[in-house]
Amino acid sequence: xxxxxCPYCGERDQQExxxxxxxxxxxxxxxxxxxxxxxxEYLFMRKNIKGxxxxxxxxxxxxxxxxxxxxxxxxDEIKAIYKMGEKPPTQ
Amino acid sequence: MRNRYSxxxxxKNALSYHENWQRAWKDPAPKKEYDAVIVGGGGxxxxxxxxxxxxxxxNNIAVVEKGWIGGGNTGRNTTIIRSNYLWDASAGLYDHALxxxxxxSQELNYNVMFSQRGVMNLAHNLQDVRDLKRRTHANRLxxxxxxxxxxxxxxxxxxxxNTSPDIRYPVLGGTLQRRAGTARHDAVxxxxxxxxxAMGVDIIQNCEVKGIKRNGDSVEGIExxxxxxxxxxxxxxxxxxxxxxxxxxxxxxxxxxxPLQALVSEPVKPIIDTVVMSNAVHAYVSQSDKGELVIGAxxxxxxxxTQKGSHQIVEGTLNAILELYPIFSRMxxxxxxxxxxxxxxxxxxxxxxxxxxxxxxNCGWGTGGFKAxxxxxxxxxxxxxxxxxxxxxxxxxxxxxxxGDLVDEHGAAAVAH
Numbered sequence: 001x002x003x004x005x006c007p008y009c010g011e012r013d014q015q016e017x018x019x020x021x022x023x024x025x026x027x028x029x030x031x032x033x034x035x036x037x038x039x040x041e042y043l044f045m046r047k048n049i050k051g052x053x054x055x056x057x058x059x060x061x062x063x064x065x066x067x068x069x070x071x072x073x074x075x076d077e078i079k080a081i082y083k084m085g086e087k088p089p090t091q
Numbered sequence: 092m093r094n095r096y097s098x099x100x101x102x103k104n105a106l107s108y109h110e111n112w113q114r115a116w117k118d119p120a121p122k123k124e125y126d127a128v129i130v131g132g133g134g135x136x137x138x139x140x141x142x143x144x145x146x147x148x149x150n151n152i153a154v155v156e157k158g159w160i161g162g163g164n165t166g167r168n169t170t171i172i173r174s175n176y177l178w179d180a181s182a183g184l185y186d187h188a189l190x191x192x193x194x195x196s197q198e199l200n201y202n203v204m205f206s207q208r209g210v211m212n213l214a215h216n217l218q219d220v221r222d223l224k225r226r227t228h229a230n231r232l233x234x235x236x237x238x239x240x241x242x243x244x245x246x247x248x249x250x251x252x253n254t255s256p257d258i259r260y261p262v263l264g265g266t267l268q269r270r271a272g273t274a275r276h277d278a279v280x281x282x283x284x285x286x287x288x289a290m291g292v293d294i295i296q297n298c299e300v301k302g303i304k305r306n307g308d309s310v311e312g313i314e315x316x317x318x319x320x321x322x323x324x325x326x327x328x329x330x331x332x333x334x335x336x337x338x339x340x341x342x343x344x345x346x347x348x349x350p351l352q353a354l355v356s357e358p359v360k361p362i363i364d365t366v367v368m369s370n371a372v373h374a375y376v377s378q379s380d381k382g383e384l385v386i387g388a389x390x391x392x393x394x395x396x397t398q399k400g401s402h403q404i405v406e407g408t409l410n411a412i413l414e415l416y417p418i419f420s421r422m423x424x425x426x427x428x429x430x431x432x433x434x435x436x437x438x439x440x441x442x443x444x445x446x447x448x449x450x451x452x453n454c455g456w457g458t459g460g461f462k463a464x465x466x467x468x469x470x471x472x473x474x475x476x477x478x479x480x481x482x483x484x485x486x487x488x489x490x491x492x493x494x495g496d497l498v499d500e501h502g503a504a505a506v507a508h
Contacts, residue, residue, distance in 0.1 A: 015403045019393035021347070040493040044345035044436050048334035050396045057393075073348075073394050 002076055007083050008063045020056035022046055023068045024088065050074050054088055093289040095200050115281060116288035121295050121317050125153045127324035127475055128313060130300050130336060132156025133165040134276070135453055135460065136328035137283035137294070138468020139475070144290035146469070147476035152292055154284075155315055157299035161280030164330050167398075167430035168461040169353050169375065169387040171366050173210040173271035175237050177226050180486035180498045181439060182233040187483050188466025189270060195465055201282030203274045204380065208365050210271035211240070211248060213415075215260040215371040223266045230268070240265045249365055251418050258414055260372050273366060273377055279464055303340040303450070310340075310449035326451045326475045331396065331431025333454035342445055344454065345492050346433045349390045351458050352400035354427040358382030362418070372411035384422065386412060390432060390458060400429040432457050437491075439498035442471050442484040451475050452489065 005011045028034050028042055047053065053073050058066050070079040070089065080089045094100060094113050104112055127143060129136045132154045143149040154160075172192055174185035196203050214220045223239065230237035245265045246254045254262045284294055295317065302314035303325065312321040327336045331348040358381050368375035375387045388408035391400050405427060413420055435441060435455035440463070442453050453471045456463065470484040480488065491497055 014401060019391075021394075036493045036495075040345075041343070044492040045343040046334075046345060046347055047338075048344070048346050048348055048394060049338075050332070050335050050348075053394060055393070071393075074396050076395055076397050076399075 002078065004057065004069070004078065005081055006059045006062060006065075007067050007081055008065050009059060012059070012062060016059060016061040018058045018060040020058050020066065023054040023056045052079060093285070115285040116294050119293045119295065121153060121155070121293065121298065121315070121320050124312075124321040125151055125293075126322065127152045127326060128320055128322045129154045129326045129328060130313070131163075131328035131330065131332075132160040132280075132284070132294060132296065133163050133328065133330060134161065134279045134283065134464040135330075135456075135467045135471070136326075137161075137280055137287055138464055139326055139328060139453065139471045140292045140294075140468075141283045141287040141290075142469045142472035143476060144287055144292050147472060149476060150291040153295055153320070154287070154292060155295045155298045155300060155313070155320070157297070157316075159296050160284050160294060161277050164430040164432065164460065165276055165280045165464075167353065167428055168276055169377065169385050170273045170276045170461060171210060171271075171368070171375070171377065171387075172205070172274055172462040173268050173366075174235055174462070175210070175212070175226060175230050175266065175268045175271065176500060177229050178498055178500060179233060181500050182230065182235055183483050184440075184466060184470070184487065185463055186233070186235050187470070188463045191465035191469065192274065193270075195274075195279075195282070199282040199286050201278060201285060203278045203282055205272065205274040207270055207272040208377075209248075209267055209269045210366040210368065211245065211265050211267045213245065213252075213265045213367065213369040213371075214263045215369065216263065219371055220263050223264065227266050236268055236270050238267050238269075240267055249363065249367055251363060251416055252367065253415055253417055260369075260411070260414070262415075271366070275380075276461060283468070300336060300339070303336070305340065305447060308446070308448055310447060324449045324451070324475055326453065326471060328453045328471070330454065330456065330460070331433050333433050333452065337452070340445075340447055340450055342447065342450070344441070344452070344489075345436055346455055347394050348396060348431050348433050349393065350395050350397065350400040350429040351390045351432045352388040352405055352427060352429045354386050354388065354405060354424050355379070356384040356386070356419075356422045356424050359384075359422070367415075369411065369415065372415070374408050374411035374415065376412060376416070383425065384419065386424075390434070396431055398429045398431055432460075434458070436501075437497040437499045438501040440467070440487055441489055442467065442474060442480065442487045443489040444474065444478065444480070445489060
């Protein structure tokens with residue numbers, strides 16, 4: 001269990017949040033042009049990194065807004081939090 | 092030569108104060124080259140090595156394990172074994188495993204304490220009732236024993252369940268698979284390790300894989316903390332760490348690794364002689380031979396490799412347990428732990444060749460891999476030895492995420508994933 005600093009509400013218990021998976025997976029610009037391999041890549045393949053990973057979270061039981069998080073999945077340490085649409089921090 | 096375990100060996104060793112038992116497996120240093128290397132010394136990996144040696148005459152093989160054997164998810168699960176899956180492909184896979192379980196202790200000369208005490212799945216709403224009835228019919232068409240129980244029959248089979256109609260999630264019925272049950276998880280790893288070792292398999296513990304060496308599109312060997320091992324075939328059975336190994340080979344997998352928790356209570360006298368699972372409230376419980384209640388909770392929704400989980404997951408499970416079994420209200424929980432489970436988008440496993448020649452993956456078992464251990468090892472050994480899947484695991488290939496031919500057990504499995 002950890003605390004999450006919602007960019008809109010401040011620090012709250014993790015219980016209020018819902019994880020939304022890997023961040024910055026861009027929706028295909030031309031879906032009709034995509035091959036089956038490219039669809040599989042977009043829909044199913046994930047980095048699933050042990051270490052620093054970029055993810056989306058939702059303050060489901062709070063402001064209900066989405067935001068991004070940089071988190072180390074090997075120890076659950078949160079490195080950075082930034083709003084949707086902002087550029088991810090460079091390490 | 093491996094001495095057999097029997098009542099006579101027990102008496103003989105009792106007379107020498109149990110100080111002269113033979114080592115169950117050796118502790119070898121890795122050779123320079125093997126015909127095949129299995130990455131991951133859990134139940135599935137050791138079973139794979141065992142069947143490679145036994146059925147496919149591949150004796151010059153090794154299992155490399157970064158910790159100690161059976162120290163990962165093999166030692167962290169809730170030991171439930173069943174095969175009442177909805178889809179034909181899953182039914183074939185899991186019932187193949189269940190049939191091997193039934194003779195496993197004799198085959199391995201190692202007591203895996205397989206106990207066919209039955210597994211009951213509860214229905215709490217009308218949709219559950221419809222789903223479970225449908226699954227019962229599907230099971231029977233596939234030759235898997237299954238019966239549908241009314242509320243009264245559920246109560247009769249497991250009297251401590253609260254079947255009163257005024258609880259939040261009333262019990263409307265359930266299914267029962269009598270051939271299902273539990274086994275001792277550590278014994279499965281140890282039995283397969285002993286059996287594989289006796290046929291010449293090297294089991295190398297404390298040996299972490301650091302890289303996979305490729306020559307173009309084929310495997311040449313693995314870099315480990317104990318040096319480079321040359322091999323043309325690598326079978327990866329690394330559960331939660333499958334993606335980590337795949338990244339070393341430049342391969343992408345459709346997996347997410349998440350913590351799954353379980354807990355045990357203080358030991359008490361026998362009170363529940365079966366396994367009861369509930370999908371809707373996500374709680375399942377059985378009793379170990381020591382007398383502890385073994386309770387399985389759910390997964391967290393975020394990727395983590397920490398082998399911990401969130402408190403509210405356990406709290407939610409225990410709320411459900413207490414409503415279904417008021418008799419447990421004053422039990423104390425002794426231990427809680429987490430394991431990292433690798434979950435596929437369709438919640439079915441991957442037992443497959445890859446785009447890299449000589450690299451095979453056995454992963455994606457998610458929250459329910461223990462039950463499949465013998466079958467998974469058998470089929471994965473077949474896949475590695477023949478470079479072709481067995482017909483029972485052909486549907487569980489990696490290419491299904493491209494073709495769209497998913498084995499969608501996500502909503503159909505007995506508990507939510």
